[in-house]
Amino acid sequence: MKKLINSPENVVHEALEGMVAAHADLIKVQFDPTFIMRADAPVKNKVAIISGGGSGHEPMHGGFVGRGMLDAACPGAVFTSPTPDQMQAATKAVDSGKGTLLIVKNYTGDVMNFELAADLVRADGGQVESVIIDDDVAVKDSTWTAGRRGVGATILAEKICGAAAEAGQSLAEVRDLCQKVNAQGRSMGMALTSCTVPHVGKPTFDLPEDEIEFGVGIHGEPGRTRMKLKPADEIVEMLMEPIISDLPYKSGDEVLLFVNGLGGTPQIELYIIYRKALEVAKRAGLKVTRNLVGSYITSLEMAGTSITLLKLDHQLTPLWDAPVLTSALRWGL
Amino acid sequence: MKKLINSPENVVHEALEGMVAAHADLIKVQFDPTFIMRADAPVKNKVAIISGGGSGHEPMHGGFVGRGMLDAACPGAVFTSPTPDQMQAATKAVDSGKGTLLIVKNYTGDVMNFELAADLVRADGGQVESVIIDDDVAVKDSTWTAGRRGVGATILAEKICGAAAEAGQSLAEVRDLCQKVNAQGRSMGMALTSCTVPHVGKPTFDLPEDEIEFGVGIHGEPGRTRMKLKPADEIVEMLMEPIISDLPYKSGDEVLLFVNGLGGTPQIELYIIYRKALEVAKRAGLKVTRNLVGSYITSLEMAGTSITLLKLDHQLTPLWDAPVLTSALRWGL
Amino acid sequence: METMTVNSLDSATVVRWMQHCAETYQQHKDELTALDAAIGDADHGANMARGFTAVQGKLDGLKDKDIGAIFKGVAMTLISTVGGASGPLYGTFFLQAASGANGKTSLTQEEVAADFAAGLKGLMSRGKAVVGEKTMVDALVPALDALKPVANDTLAAALDRAIAAARKGADSTVPMVAKKGRASYLGERSAGHMDPGCLSSVLLLEALKQALPSG
Amino acid sequence: METMTVNSLDSATVVRWMQHCAETYQQHKDELTALDAAIGDADHGANMARGFTAVQGKLDGLKDKDIGAIFKGVAMTLISTVGGASGPLYGTFFLQAASGANGKTSLTQEEVAADFAAGLKGLMSRGKAVVGEKTMVDALVPALDALKPVANDTLAAALDRAIAAARKGADSTVPMVAKKGRASYLGERSAGHMDPGCLSSVLLLEALKQALPSG
Numbered sequence A, B: 001m002k003k004l005i006n007s008p009e010n011v012v013h014e015a016l017e018g019m020v021a022a023h024a025d026l027i028k029v030q031f032d033p034t035f036i037m038r039a040d041a042p043v044k045n046k047v048a049i050i051s052g053g054g055s056g057h058e059p060m061h062g063g064f065v066g067r068g069m070l071d072a073a074c075p076g077a078v079f080t081s082p083t084p085d086q087m088q089a090a091t092k093a094v095d096s097g098k099g100t101l102l103i104v105k106n107y108t109g110d111v112m113n114f115e116l117a118a119d120l121v122r123a124d125g126g127q128v129e130s131v132i133i134d135d136d137v138a139v140k141d142s143t144w145t146a147g148r149r150g151v152g153a154t155i156l157a158e159k160i161c162g163a164a165a166e167a168g169q170s171l172a173e174v175r176d177l178c179q180k181v182n183a184q185g186r187s188m189g190m191a192l193t194s195c196t197v198p199h200v201g202k203p204t205f206d207l208p209e210d211e212i213e214f215g216v217g218i219h220g221e222p223g224r225t226r227m228k229l230k231p232a233d234e235i236v237e238m239l240m241e242p243i244i245s246d247l248p249y250k251s252g253d254e255v256l257l258f259v260n261g262l263g264g265t266p267q268i269e270l271y272i273i274y275r276k277a278l279e280v281a282k283r284a285g286l287k288v289t290r291n292l293v294g295s296y297i298t299s300l301e302m303a304g305t306s307i308t309l310l311k312l313d314h315q316l317t318p319l320w321d322a323p324v325l326t327s328a329l330r331w332g333l
Numbered sequence C, D: 001m002e003t004m005t006v007n008s009l010d011s012a013t014v015v016r017w018m019q020h021c022a023e024t025y026q027q028h029k030d031e032l033t034a035l036d037a038a039i040g041d042a043d044h045g046a047n048m049a050r051g052f053t054a055v056q057g058k059l060d061g062l063k064d065k066d067i068g069a070i071f072k073g074v075a076m077t078l079i080s081t082v083g084g085a086s087g088p089l090y091g092t093f094f095l096q097a098a099s100g101a102n103g104k105t106s107l108t109q110e111e112v113a114a115d116f117a118a119g120l121k122g123l124m125s126r127g128k129a130v131v132g133e134k135t136m137v138d139a140l141v142p143a144l145d146a147l148k149p150v151a152n153d154t155l156a157a158a159l160d161r162a163i164a165a166a167r168k169g170a171d172s173t174v175p176m177v178a179k180k181g182r183a184s185y186l187g188e189r190s191a192g193h194m195d196p197g198c199l200s201s202v203l204l205l206e207a208l209k210q211a212l213p214s215g
């Protein structure tokens, strides 16, 4: 395993120390239990928004803590959901009395840990709501399974709900908005290479030089199918098809097109992906009025990409455009 | 070779098409000759700043075109310097009459092509100055060699000179400022893996699972020495030592610490690097008052890092802080 | 001192159980992780080892308490250190098992069976999985069923039955297509591998067996 | 038609030369790139192939012009399509060679030698490299020296000498530590590899030899 680390045990802790040193103007970091919070939290008269999940997906979520987005992020061990005491402590630190929204990606572990956390917060008399993001069309949705994973739409929900909270919306409003973003967002991803979890020391899966994994998540879990490497344009067609054919897009819709890198994919390739994805979206009659291109929700050093489409409207577009000031996303400030 | 591309020949062209589609609010792209320019160029009463170099280093330079930074960027083929006609056409498009500064990284090809370009512009009656960036302490400096390479300080020079140009400084002032940034900046890099140039199809160098290349540039060229993999903290010590022991830092100096990823290195590792680099800088008595952590000057999907230190002062710090609005760097706007 | 035919569980044994857990999960870390790498995210070994190492660190403060208090301490430690799916699941198991053991420094075999059954019920209502969905439930349900006392039983004998049943349950997950947890994302590709949580459940029971006073 | 003993270079031959260049750089692309991968950045093959393919595309428009105009067209095309170090260097070579060939549709052997020498002078003042620094200069200097006419010479014979000298010069770069260009960043590690630009220079001369009317 080749990584710029000191020891697998210390990866998350040392990275957080570096992160807070680099962004002391934006964030504070607490350890044991561990969370990242806005430097100016709690923010008076504002619903607090907290997310969290395993580490190894940077900049998600810590890179989105700041004005106009998250009040706190709870990082677990690499690819392992955080524990309830983290979310409980974070809530205590950032809730200004207007309540807290927990944005949770749909993984069994995350869901259970956030559920326990919500119970703890409520037991302390706190007001808390949870929204579960499940936008990954690679996974068949069914009440008999763990359901779809939460991937790219998570970041869009964090941005949009952050703006709504900043604008003074109530906990119920921000929760409903989050559910709406989730309902209107769809994602699909693929990998060229595996990633190596630090404490494991070898790649999670072996992928021959000419094969790719299709329908992967963000934890190095194998995808739905393995296939031969294809030109980028074909890969984009295959990613876009299930996204567009799934609910809820129709010709004429305005959408946000988010092309994400999984960590080891250079930006030059992401723009090649974006170019084709835009073409496919246009062919389907969609108007791409907003976009995001970059490595924002990653899987360590995995090479690959995911595409997320979010249907926009008069409510969502201005919230997307609203100012944001975090280490990973900033505009308007 | 596993890349999200369609064909090696079309990588740069398609990426530029995607890039301009994603950032039409910030940039325009011209082909044949190829350059990226500010959407609002030429900007009246402002010295124009142009940089360029081989592609494969994204977001450098195209990602730095916009308000407060570059007026145009000229991308060559992957790892190949652009041709003079590109710089000539870019200058024609963005020079508002106040002259143009060419920021050139010290590679024989870049230097000669920019030299030819400056000749062409002058022949057309244009006013042009060039500054050559050579901040890489991995390379021994000598008048008998090609000299040091230009690496991380390039971006810092582009940002700082962009701010000065925006503030109305003259061509001579901006040129002198660029030389000052270059004189006060030092960099050093290392690689965990090689990269694969698209038209070559296989890694530029082979590196065993337990070895690293020390003192690499940004073109997949081998470094000065090959050695066994070490813990991140040791690697940082080895990168910082030659930077700090070289001119021009002394105890008490304020510096900007730039930890850069070479493309395939996840952000979690960059923060681990930053944490230790900060500690080493402090030990040397340096005050890190500004920083930049991210993959800004890359070598395709190469895993590795480079560290740049820039001595700040009352002139440079406010120029660094000045607003910038580009696809890769933005603050204050 | 315990009698030759052990049929109760006392605080000291519970403490030893937890110590054995810390050791066994450290020892089997790579094996658990390899199973999780095949159909999950390659962290189950690290999760269990981290959790029970933390439990071990708490034992000094717990060892003089009643079994309910020990179980509760174990539960809270697992919940706050494991993360992932297994943390809340095993945590809930011990939390629910604690209720019936409150104030008791020794549990009869019947009480052990009833207590663990309560733990399993909590675990299953937390995870919403039933037998056949390729989760730890496939090992735990038959195992705790086998733990129920029979004529002339000892706790050791019951545990042997439970371990055998857990192993059988674990093996039964190999051909299954996962319906719950992270492995379910793989669909048909999840078949052909044992569920990692089943192995950690087997190890949990084996550690208890090991902790029983020899006799 | 050319006479049996070729000792002049006409426009048609120059056009054929450029066509052969386009073919030879395409054919030897991987070889040039492999040399550049060892001590540079693995693009020399692609650079030369791209440049001379572009030159080939311009030949229709150049073929009826004088040699000066053809060389100038080649120079401008190389400068605007190759990039890297080799683009301005070979571009300058042809640009400077063009001056002496202005208005001429045929060059005597003496004129060829003088013209190429002017080209080399331009190349060397552009790159500031001298012999012994592990660049194309190590092939070109001895080659163009060997090109100078001797008694009873033909252009073909002179080119054979030049090619041999260029190959020898190229071989001489193997043990050298690079002082110029990208290879110089490697310091001592640049020793043990042939300079890629030397090989492209050898190929350039070989293509000219091939282009001569057979005789």
Ligand SMILES: Nc1ncnc2c1ncn2[C@@H]1O[C@H](COP(=O)(O)OP(=O)(O)O)[C@@H](O)[C@H]1O
Residues within 6 Å of the ligand: A079, A080, A081, A108, A109, A110, C036, C040, C041, C043, C044, C047, C048, C083, C084, C085, C086, C087, C089, C126, C127, C128, C129, C134, C135, C136, C137, C180, C181, C182, C195, C196, C197, C198
């Ligand atoms: N809904 C569930 N009910 C019961 N057990 C589950 C459930 N989901 C997952 N598991 C168990 O958890 C194990 C995985 O645990 P672990 O790897 O530690 O967490 P994660 O899946 O979050 O990475 C699986 O092997 C399975 O036995």
Ligand SMILES: Nc1ncnc2c1ncn2[C@@H]1O[C@H](COP(=O)(O)OP(=O)(O)O)[C@@H](O)[C@H]1O
Residues within 6 Å of the ligand: B079, B080, B081, B108, B109, B110, D036, D040, D041, D043, D044, D047, D048, D083, D084, D085, D086, D087, D089, D126, D127, D128, D129, D134, D135, D136, D137, D180, D181, D182, D195, D196, D197, D198
């Ligand atoms: N200063 C110089 N003078 C003469 N030739 C040079 C000089 N620098 C480099 N070269 C030649 O250029 C060749 C490399 O060309 P190429 O790979 O196309 O450009 P780059 O080095 O920019 O990638 C080297 O092999 C060498 O022969």
Ligand SMILES: [Mg+2]
Residues within 6 Å of the ligand: A054, A079, A080, A081, A109, C041, C043, C084, C085
């Ligand atoms: Mg996990």
Ligand SMILES: [Mg+2]
Residues within 6 Å of the ligand: B054, B079, B080, B081, B109, D041, D043, D084, D085
């Ligand atoms: Mg090059």
Ligand SMILES: [Mg+2]
Residues within 6 Å of the ligand: C036, C040, C041, C042, C043, C044, C084, C182
């Ligand atoms: Mg797991």
Ligand SMILES: [Mg+2]
Residues within 6 Å of the ligand: D036, D040, D041, D042, D043, D044, D084, D182
């Ligand atoms: Mg080269």
